[in-house]
Amino acid sequence: MFVIAGFLSAAVIGVAVVLALARGGGLCREKHPWNLYEAAWAHVQLLGGLAGFAFTGIILIVSFAMERGDPTDPALDTVVVMFLVAFLWWIGGAFLISFVPHDEARADLMPRVHFSLATTLEYRTVFLSWFALVPLLEANGLARLNPIVDFTLLGSLACGSVLVAMVADGLGVLRFKEIYLSAAVAIALTLAYGLIAHFAAPQDEASYASLNTGLIIFSLNGLGFAIACLTPLGSRHAGVTGFFERYGRPIVVADMQLTMLSLSFLCLTVVKPF
Numbered sequence: 001m002f003v004i005a006g007f008l009s010a011a012v013i014g015v016a017v018v019l020a021l022a023r024g025g026g027l028c029r030e031k032h033p034w035n036l037y038e039a040a041w042a043h044v045q046l047l048g049g050l051a052g053f054a055f056t057g058i059i060l061i062v063s064f065a066m067e068r069g070d071p072t073d074p075a076l077d078t079v080v081v082m083f084l085v086a087f088l089w090w091i092g093g094a095f096l097i098s099f100v101p102h103d104e105a106r107a108d109l110m111p112r113v114h115f116s117l118a119t120t121l122e123y124r125t126v127f128l129s130w131f132a133l134v135p136l137l138e139a140n141g142l143a144r145l146n147p148i149v150d151f152t153l154l155g156s157l158a159c160g161s162v163l164v165a166m167v168a169d170g171l172g173v174l175r176f177k178e179i180y181l182s183a184a185v186a187i188a189l190t191l192a193y194g195l196i197a198h199f200a201a202p203q204d205e206a207s208y209a210s211l212n213t214g215l216i217i218f219s220l221n222g223l224g225f226a227i228a229c230l231t232p233l234g235s236r237h238a239g240v241t242g243f244f245e246r247y248g249r250p251i252v253v254a255d256m257q258l259t260m261l262s263l264s265f266l267c268l269t270v271v272k273p274f
Helices: 002-021 036-068 074-098 109-131 133-139 143-171 176-200 209-228 231-235 238-271
Strands: none
Touching (some): 002 176, 002 238, 036 074, 036 109, 074 133, 074 209, 109 133, 109 143, 109 209, 109 238, 143 176, 176 238, 231 238
């Protein structure tokens, strides 16, 4: 559980730092370039296909392990957990984004916060399922391909961050520079954790660090899901509207920091540069 304790410590520090740095900014209420209601339904179809991929992957891995007669490899445990978490949140993400509040139903703020939280949930889940390929290769004796896979995964993670930044900036909830400042804070904290873990973490926990990181992402997705589910209630409950008017932007700032931090931890625990 060393990685969980390290993540929680880094999360407290990172969220405090980015909230302090973002205090001078505000929500931009200018018209955004998308019809969020239509975009949400396009995402539902994509998430449904990805959920089928993750579920099929779990079945194939379990079947392969049973045929091989050696299901005790920690790498296989990690793959199954990562695919299972991805499958659950592909379904959860589809439900979440399908209920994005319509722009006409509640002013302009609720759809922005809802769509932003759903986007980061998707972003975390995409890369959790993709990074599961690394332990999958290791479990099947193909670790020699890891340098190529690591390069492509890290490159796609960087490209994906541009997409997330574009969405957040377009919605007016965060600015490009704030997002990449959040990423820089997350990377610095992750490297600090990595150095500490290299010397202080128990060796028997190293093989399960990426599995525990998957559970961290599961918990973050659950938290983001629960908060986003409140936004459609704003049309009927003034207290919900007041809550998001006051705390909507800080919630999105904290969510972005936790997203960058969790994916940085995922890179560290799966790629294992130390």
